[in-house]
Amino acid sequence: MYKVDIGKKILIANEEYARKNSRFLAKRKKLCLNMISSPGSGKTTILIRTISELKDKIKIGVIEGDIQTDIDAERIRAATSAVVQINTNGSCHLSAAQVCGALENLPTDDLDLIFIENVGNLVCPSAFELGEAGKIVVLSVAEGDDKPAKYPSIFAKSKVLLINKIDMLGAGVQVDFDVEKVKADARRLNKDIEIFPVSAKTGEGMSSWYGWLTESVGNLRL
Ligand code: MG
Ligand code: ZN
DSSP, rough: OHHHHHHHHHHHHHHHHHHHHHHHEEEEOOOOEEEEETTTHHHHHHHHHHHHTTTTOEEEEEEEESSOOHHHHHHHHHTOOOOOEEETTSSSOOOHHHHHHHTTTTGGGOOEEEEOOSSSSSSSSOOOOOOOOOEEEEEGGGOOOTTHSSSSHHHHOOOOEEEEOOGGGSTTTOOOOOOOHHHHHHHHHHHOOOEEEEOTTTTTTTTHHHHHHHHHHHHHHO
């Protein structure tokens, strides 16, 4: 019981910071999206391509969450200087308090959109609200098509599902991944979820994702 109470207290304290972040962003009319996936699904590559291809239309900043290292933040810095690294030093998710500090270090007034790249983990990041307008879940075809069934919470809570690395579904590559099954499973959990099959590597399918992003930034909501 004791353990449960501590868990609850942590979540309540987190939600206070999440509300603070949400107010900060609303006041400045900035859209913020929280990107969540397993390690290696291609979040960083998706961000780099998105930032570069939309740079004349939308100014994008990134809060980069990692357990260790700033490898991903350095990769993103090639596309934008508006990047702040958070190292969680072992924790498997970002907290709203960490994001609060990071927002103060971003040139927020110069940006239209802020992505939070969460720590690679499909489980607990879905429980920690960060003050974002919406969550984006990324699933790569290399991970298998059972993920919506096995990790329902993040698929139920996300506005968008990006099915990444669809270039791997081409002839000659042995990947057991049924795109239609994933779409059906995700929609069973979340009837409103937008689903974009993409390859951040080749660019295939990315224009639909850019269209959704551009419209959401224009409307300032999802
Ligand atoms: Mg990354
Ligand atoms: Zn965690």
